Amino acid sequence: MLLALTATTAAADPLDEFGFGSGAAGVAGARTATARGAEAAHHNPAGVALGVHPELLLGWGYGAMQLEINGRDARVLDVRGTSIGLAVPFTLDDDWTLGTGIALYLPDQFLARLQLIPSNEPHFVLLDNDPHRAVVEPVAAVAYRGKVALGAGASVLANARSNKILFDVGIVGGEKVGAAELDVELPVRLAPLVGLWAQPHPRVRAGLTYRGKLALDLALDILANVQIAGVVTGDVLVSLRASNYFTPARVSGGVAIDVLPDLTLAADVTVNRWSTYPAAADLAVLIALDIAPPLVSSTVPPSAFTDTVDGELGIEYRNRGRRTDVTVRAGGAWRPSPVPPQVGLTSWADGDRLVLTAGGGLTLADWAPILTRPIDFDLALQWHHVAHQLTQKQIDTFPGEAFSSGGNIFHAGLSATVRF
Amino acid sequence: MAASLVNPAGLARSGGKRLTLGAQGAFSNLHINDRRTDLSEPAGGVFGLTAPAPLGGALAGRIHVGLGMYVLPGSIARIVARYPDEPFYPYYQGRTERLVIVPGVGVRVTSRFEVGVAANFMAGLGGALQASEGSTRALDARVDEKVPAVARVIAGAAWRPLDALRVGLVFRQRFEVPFATRAETEVAGEPIDLDLRASGQFSPSQLVAGVAWLTSAATVSADVTFARWSAYPGPFVEVKSELPLVGPLAGELPTVPWKDTFGGKLGVEAPLGDAVILRGGYAFETSPVPAEQPGVTNLLDGPRHTIAAGVGLVHTRVKGKRVRLDLHLQTQIVQGRTLRKTVFAPGEDGDGFDGLRDEVTDNANDPATQGAQISNPGFPRIDSGGQVFAGGLTMEVEL
Numbered sequence: 058m059l060l061a062l063t064a065t066t067a068a069a070d071p072l073d074e075f076g077f078g079s080g081a082a083g084v085a086g087a088r089t090a091t092a093r094g095a096e097a098a099h100h101n102p103a104g105v106a107l108g109v110h111p112e113l114l115l116g117w118g119y120g121a122m123q124l125e126i127n128g129r130d131a132r133v134l135d136v137r138g139t140s141i142g143l144a145v146p147f148t149l150d151d152d153w154t155l156g157t158g159i160a161l162y163l164p165d166q167f168l169a170r171l172q173l174i175p176s177n178e179p180h181f182v183l184l185d186n187d188p189h190r191a192v193v194e195p196v197a198a199v200a201y202r203g204k205v206a207l208g209a210g211a212s213v214l215a216n217a218r219s220n221k222i223l224f225d226v227g228i229v230g231g232e233k234v235g236a237a238e239l240d241v242e243l244p245v246r247l248a249p250l251v252g253l254w255a256q257p258h259p260r261v262r263a264g265l266t267y268r269g270k271l272a273l274d275l276a277l278d279i280l281a282n283v284q285i286a287g288v289v290t291g292d293v294l295v296s297l298r299a300s301n302y303f304t305p306a307r308v309s310g311g312v313a314i315d316v317l318p319d320l321t322l323a324a325d326v327t328v329n330r331w332s333t334y335p336a337a338a339d340l341a342v343l344i345a346l347d348i349a350p351p352l353v354s355s356t357v358p359p360s361a362f363t364d365t366v367d368g369e370l371g372i373e374y375r376n377r378g379r380r381t382d383v384t385v386r387a388g389g390a391w392r393p394s395p396v397p398p399q400v401g402l403t404s405w406a407d408g409d410r411l412v413l414t415a416g417g418g419l420t421l422a423d424w425a426p427i428l429t430r431p432i433d434f435d436l437a438l439q440w441h442h443v444a445h446q447l448t449q450k451q452i453d454t455f456p457g458e459a460f461s462s463g464g465n466i467f468h469a470g471l472s473a474t475v476r477f
Numbered sequence: 478m479a480a481s482l483v484n485p486a487g488l489a490r491s492g493g494k495r496l497t498l499g500a501q502g503a504f505s506n507l508h509i510n511d512r513r514t515d516l517s518e519p520a521g522g523v524f525g526l527t528a529p530a531p532l533g534g535a536l537a538g539r540i541h542v543g544l545g546m547y548v549l550p551g552s553i554a555r556i557v558a559r560y561p562d563e564p565f566y567p568y569y570q571g572r573t574e575r576l577v578i579v580p581g582v583g584v585r586v587t588s589r590f591e592v593g594v595a596a597n598f599m600a601g602l603g604g605a606l607q608a609s610e611g612s613t614r615a616l617d618a619r620v621d622e623k624v625p626a627v628a629r630v631i632a633g634a635a636w637r638p639l640d641a642l643r644v645g646l647v648f649r650q651r652f653e654v655p656f657a658t659r660a661e662t663e664v665a666g667e668p669i670d671l672d673l674r675a676s677g678q679f680s681p682s683q684l685v686a687g688v689a690w691l692t693s694a695a696t697v698s699a700d701v702t703f704a705r706w707s708a709y710p711g712p713f714v715e716v717k718s719e720l721p722l723v724g725p726l727a728g729e730l731p732t733v734p735w736k737d738t739f740g741g742k743l744g745v746e747a748p749l750g751d752a753v754i755l756r757g758g759y760a761f762e763t764s765p766v767p768a769e770q771p772g773v774t775n776l777l778d779g780p781r782h783t784i785a786a787g788v789g790l791v792h793t794r795v796k797g798k799r800v801r802l803d804l805h806l807q808t809q810i811v812q813g814r815t816l817r818k819t820v821f822a823p824g825e826d827g828d829g830f831d832g833l834r835d836e837v838t839d840n841a842n843d844p845a846t847q848g849a850q851i852s853n854p855g856f857p858r859i860d861s862g863g864q865v866f867a868g869g870l871t872m873e874v875e876l
Contacts, residue, residue: 111494111528111876113542143544145496145526145876147798163626168600173620191600191624215553217602217622224671224716225560226723235728238560239675239714241602241656243553243624275622279660279671281720289722293669295660299620426533477494477528 070212070268070304071188072099072162075439077140078114079472082437083416084371085388087323089264089311090254091373095142095474098160101264101311102196102208103254105144106156109476110430114142116472120188124443124464126179126406131464133181136188138164140472154200156208162192171217171275171301179460182396182405184443190214190273190302196250208252214302215243216274224281233285246271248304260315270306270333275299305395306330319376325369331395334362360403362395371414382420386437389413400451406462408444430476441466481525481545481581484633484647484687485593488527488543488583494876497525499803501869503573507811508863509564509777516865517555518574522548523871539585543595547577554599556656556677558714561731561829562853564775566811567712567766569865575599575654575678579631589637599627599678601655607662627654643689651682651708667721675714681705681738681765695747702740706765709735712776731773731830738763744785754789756805771819773829773853777861779812799875806868813862820849 076082077099081092088100095114097104120136144158168191174180196210220240227234248269256262281293307330313323371388390412396405416437421428445463480487502520506513523546530540554575559565581595604622629650637643653676662669682705689698716728740762747755759782766778787805794800821832823839837850 143526145494147874147876167623167625169624171604171620171622171624175619215600215624217624222673222714224673224718224728226718226720226726233723233726235716235718235726236560236562237558237673237714237716237728238563239556239558239656239673241557241675241677242555243600243602245549245551245553275620277658277660279658279673281671281718283720283723285723293720295662295669295671297620297660299622426537428531429533429537430531432531475531477531 070192071136071138071164071190072140072160072192074188075118075120075136075468075470076437077160077162078116078142078474079118079416079435079437079470080384080386080418080433080474082118082439082468082470083386083388083414083418083435084323084373085369085390085412085414085439087311087325087369087371087388087390089266089309089325090262090313091311091321091323092264095144095158095160097198097208097252098142098144098158098196098210099192099194101252101254101266102158102194102210102250103198103200103206103252103264105158105196105208106146106154106198106200106206107203107254108144108146108156111145111477112143112474113477114140114472114474116140116435116470118468118470120439120466120468122184122464122466124181124184124462124466126181126462127460131181131406131462133185134166134189136164136466136468137166138162140470142474152202154203155198156200157195157197159196160192160194164189164191169214169273169302171273171299173299176403176405179404179406179448179462181407181462183394183407184466186301194250196252198252204256206252206254208250208254210250211247212250212268212271212304214246214248214271214273216246216276218242218244218274218276219278222277222279224279225284226281227284228286246273248306262313264309264311266309268304268307270330271302271304272300272335273302275301300335303334305333319374321373323371323373325367327367327369329365329367329395331362332364334360334395361397363397365393365395367392369412377422380421380423382422384418384420384435386416386418387414399448404448404460406448406460408446408463410444411442412439414439432476433472433474435472435474437470439466439468439470441468479525479545480527480583480593481543481579481595482577482597482631484635484645484685485543485581485595485631486583486591486633486635486645488541488581488593489539489585489591490635491527491541491543491583492529492538494528495526495873496876497523497871497873499523499869499871501867503865503867505569506864506866507566507569507777508861510860513863514566514570516569516573517557518549518552521550523869524548528876541583543581543583545577545579545581545595549574549576552576554654554678556602556654556675558656558675558677558712561713561729561773562775562855564777564854564859564861565712566777566861568764568778568781571677571712572679581631591635593633595631597629597631597650597652599652599654600624601627603655603657605659605661622658625655627652641691643691645685645687645689647683647685647687649680649683649685651705652678652680653710654678668719669721670717670719672717673714676710677712679709679712681709695745698742698744698746700740700742702738702742702762704738704740704765706735707737709733709765711735729829732828733774733776733830734767735765736763736767738765742783752791754791756785756787756789758785759783760785768814770816770830770855772827772832775816775853775855775859777814777816777859779814779862781812782810784808784810801873803871803873804869807866809865809867811862811864813860815858815860816855817858818851818853818856820851
């Protein structure tokens with residue numbers, strides 16, 4: 058018997074959704090042109106060579122997923138997890154600086170979750186699972202005179218793959234016995250990260266980043282060999298193929314202008330290639346063995362996601378004190394949905410998103426002799442509004458009910474950046 | 478960097494900001510009878526970072542943080558659980574194929590006493606698949622497989638009662654990578670359920686005590702280690718099933734009496750001029766695998782002797798940064814063993830570990846069924862032993 062399942066859920070990087078560190082979160086993630094040090098490991102890898110001292114960023118965030126389907130709680134798991142960033146610059150000479158760094162995000166509940174829900178059951182295809190995965194992004198960069206920098210690295214994820222899962226059932230000494238062997242692997246998957254940064258004018262910075270597409274694929278093949286002579290012989294294969302956390306290739310461009318010495322405006326534009334989102338569920342059952350039930354199979358139409366263009370805008374004001382600096386931030390973003398109208402068999406809920414953010418920070422800039430280097434403490438609050446919409450099916454072609462969806466996400470985060 | 482894993486208290490003495498990069502690998506010359514057997518992931522990369530906390534005043538230089546990593550070229554982890562009768566070396570095969578991430582912190586409490594703690598991180602895999610025919614006769618499938626984080630503690634202390642004497646104590650918590658999945662399917666009214674559980678990359682709880690004698694001519698150090706292998710659940714997969722026409726059936730696993738192990742290490746490190754350090758050492762460890770395995774298992778191992786040598790080139794300057802290169806070579810010699818099998822007498826019952834059963838019931842009309850019919854690959858005997866050769870090169874850069 059062969060049972061084959063293939064399904065996919067889509068997601069973006071959780072750090073794209075809520076920002077890496079509360080400084081970035083407070084300006085809605087508009088950090089492509091301004092990220093330096095540890096937070097640059099995610100927002101623009103070129104920036105890890107722009108710091109002066111090694112930096113460690115530690116943060117924690119919580120998001121309440123208040124999403125609804127048909128007026129009821131959609132039971133989307135709340136988001137909570139720890140961000141860890143590291144940047145280590147090496148000054149080679151007066152002109153050149155090298156840097157290496159890593160961005161980590163570790164959800165509290167698990168590192169990742171592979172979730173497959175029947176595609177005709179209304180659920181949030183993007184927000185159900187996408188904020189719930191670990192992010193690992195090691196990067197390296199080179200900077201010239203602090204004016205131009207180039208960085209590269211990888212976004213790392215793992216597949217889950219069974220090389221072999223065998224269960225043998227037979228007769229030994231007249232008794233039914235079973236024995237099994239198993240070989241399961243978590244092979245690495247990589248997506249390239251590239252970042253470019255430049256400061257063409259003392260008050261103007263610009264950045265450009267590219268990240269390749271990424272996904273976590275699960276392949277489990279469980280084979281049971283049955284050799285009970287006179288009763289039943291043959292095999293049973295349970296084969297599961299699922300792909301989660303599809304993260305599209307994206308290109309981001311950003312510009313930051315210091316309107317005043319202590320006031321910075323930053324804007325990012327991001328193109329997401331959601332159109333490469335793979336086809337959805339493809340299920341089949343091939344029956345053999347002695348029980349001979351019928352063949353069961355289904356074909357689901359392509360997902361037909363569309364490419365999207367996101368925009369983020371942020372403003373940051375710094376008040377420099379004698380020993381302590383204070384920073385105030387605000388931002389907004391518009392994130393259109395890549396999910397097409399769900400008039401057919403699939404019932405994937407999603408909606409265009411408006412994001413508004415606010416934040417603040419304290420920098421213990423000169424607290425010698427207690428501290429030998431500055432430490433930043435940052436707080437950010439975010440409101441994501443997922444537009445409400447009513448989805449109606451083509452009743453003549455596909456059976457299914459209309460459904461409504463929408464809601465809000467409230468996210469808060471704290472982070473500290475320590476320099477060594 | 479190595480302090481994160483060996484003794485996190487040592488981080489407190491790391492001094493300054495240092496980055497370590499390197500590679501290490503191993504080659505197996507272990508034998509199963511006359512056949513050589515390989516290691517599945519024999520090489521990997523090493524990364525480490527240590528830095529003092531940016532604190533001044535009374536806390537200046539007292540707290541250091543560190544990160545140690547071992548990275549495989551293409552995989553984060555691999556969980557292998559074998560048939561109970563498969564011959565293999567459980568100490569070497571299935572315990573080294575994983576990414577290692579060990580962040581730690583070391584605190585210098587006084588000028589002579591340091592403590593440290595580190596966490597050994599990894600991920601597992603567990604969950605369920607449920608599938609049955611839905612309203613349209615297509616399969617409705619639900620999958621919820623999680624990759625949970627696994628974290629275990631390494632804690633250590635170091636004390637220097639005399640200028641020339643340093644003693645240390647380390648505890649490493651048991652570590653393993655769990656795998657569990659439950660497949661519950663129903664087609665045409667027939668249940669097909671399989672529930673599998675296994676764990677890989679097992680390391681037992683360990684307690685290590687060490688002493689070092691430091692002179693200007695050399696540093697001599699000795700360690701003793703106790704490892705609680707008796708808590709090892711084994712390298713096998715546990716299965717419960719319900720299959721069409723077969724009914725409920727669970728896989729039969731032998732009860733292996735794993736042995737706690739004791740080990741000792743002796744090392745010498747001596748400077749040769751200002752720029753070279755020579756190192757050498759010997760270690761012995763008892764085997765966790767029972768020496769007598771008359772039944773189904775063919776777990777191969779033996780008492781282990783390790784001989785190691787290394788050289789360090791210190792204070793080389795590259796672009797104004799101090800750089801240290803360390804090279805090491807090691808040979809682990811696994812003493813030879815022979816496992817001999819016992820066949821249960823007709824009617825005799827016992828655990829699968831204690832003996833083999835005749836697999837075919839005797840039929841007076843079929844001469845081929847007479848006597849013991851055994852397919853175990855270790856029957857009637859199996860020989861093991863050999864060597865594992867390892868080496869590595871690391872570069873430590875002062876930041």
